[in-house]
Amino acid sequence: MPELKKTASYAWWGIKLMYRANPRRAIFVLSVRLMESTLGPLLVWLSAMVIDGLIRDYSAFSERGLFFWMVVLFVILTILVEVLEPIVEMNKKLLTVQIQKHIDELLMEKANEFEDIAPFDDQNFYNKIKVIRHNDYVTELWLDMTSNTFGGLVQIIGGTILIWTVFPLAPVLFVIMALPRVFAEAKLNNVTFEGRAEVQELRRRSEYYMSIPLSHELANEVKMYGLTSFFKKKYKDASHELIKMLSGDQRKWTLHNMGWGIAEAAVSGMVLLLIVSQASSGGIAVGALLLFIGALYQLREGINELFAVFAIGAREMVNLRNMAEFLSFQSPKTSGSLPVPARIHQGFVLEQVKFSYKGQREILNIDHLMLPHGKVTVLVGDNGAGKSTLVKLLLRMLHADSGSIYYNGMPLEAYDMDAFRSNATAVFQDFVRYEATMNTNIAVGDMEHYKDMDAVMRSAVLGGADGIAAKLPQGYETELGRFFGGTPLSGGQWQRVAMARAYMRDQSAQVLVFDEPTSALDPYMEHEVMRRLKQLGQNKTVVIISHRLSTARLADHIVLLQEGNVLETGDHLTLMKRGGVYAELYDMQASKYQEAGHNQ
């Protein structure tokens, strides 16, 4: 029962969504559909009245009496609905697009509401949204389902009232028949089709395997290692499993529906027999018999319509549920109200900070760490040591499970989040390659100066991207990336563009975070980046992640992370003198460079 209540609330939520997408259009479509449904019972009633009237008094009809006008009314109504039908169809199509647009906007707004990136890390949660987004047909189906629900209800009510006038017991019989079916159906809905997590999981898997051989980004590897048949096999296995599951469900459904269909038909047949036998003994008028047969048809059609909605609804309700859950999800609000001071005296201080990704092992466990202001700090350490996770905590993309992070002596949560983020700039390891012009790719780094071409060009110089722009066919106005047929860039060139983007805020931001900014750059450029950051770092908190210790040695402060713990801190000379892990790693890298130098 609570499940039924939940489903009803999701359905209601869906109706409200349609209304909000375009109130006038939604009301128009639903009202015409209602009118169409009323026409069925009305037709039955009118026909019965006309026939009874004709039998009783033919002259009243031929003299254009009440019955004549009833026929005229019926013809007018039929024409009206016929004329309205294509208009409704058109409005339904447009409403579908508007609902989809409305949903897209809601999804974007919701994603923006999340203060941190944790919800995006939840595979199930986010993937579900992606699936909904790709199921455009669902919106149209919803619309049909909603209008059919109303239509079905009207037919049932109309049919019931009509039957009542002839055989009062019949509707009670049908209601008694329908009740167990409703419960059985609701129960079945929860255990079949898309309502099951396994079905959703298999769907996502098969979609993922299918996308690999078709993806542009993956084409190199797929061709290189000849992976198409490998992933095709995985796709086939997942799809096979999915089809097996769905056909089992389908069989259950068919048997279930057949059983109820036979029972209902038997009851209808018996009631009909009863009525016909009464009619043949003169107990019921011909018009009333016609009314009964027509009403019975209406009632059954209404019930079937409603159950069809129920059946499809159960399968598609999962989309509605996913969306409703996503949109009603409240991510924790941690933003404070403190503005970021114009002058910073102390950088980041971490005390007893522990962090693990949702339900997984501990990634960071830091007792005490200082990342000073006015200095360049480089984080070094093995792959998976937790460096990127640490900078995401500093930028409030993630929240520590316990412990505190202070900036300028105040806990991060005390600051107004937007103000704090505006006070920072970053190049992430997985920086974005926007399919847009070079200008846009850089300008989005500071939306306040989005149109400031001088700022864009100055940032391009700082990021080492000015040379790239100079060689592009339309300079800064050249579209980058392949998606819309623009100019593709190399990995290192994209990295320079991403750095230029970060430099858009170099004057306003006091926190600069660069996660492996030089991984795809040549050594000259790498040295240049470090030199610039050192210049900038004099009145900022600069944190860089790097695997190249030749870069790290230029920093004011080095932090070596190992398995989420701070192992060593200090400047290059201090750490070398100490002769610990950093010194060992540095010597190892240096000897490799020397070897390479000798071999050349």
Ligand SMILES: Nc1ncnc2c1ncn2[C@@H]1O[C@H](COP(=O)(O)OP(=O)(O)OP(=O)(O)O)[C@@H](O)[C@H]1O
């Ligand atoms: N979104 C995530 N969900 C769950 N685990 C994650 C997530 N991101 C990273 N991890 C795990 O956290 C650990 C630390 O990852 P992180 O990216 O912080 O390491 P890193 O030191 O930056 O590594 P690298 O030098 O390879 O970039 C890894 O073991 C990784 O598997």
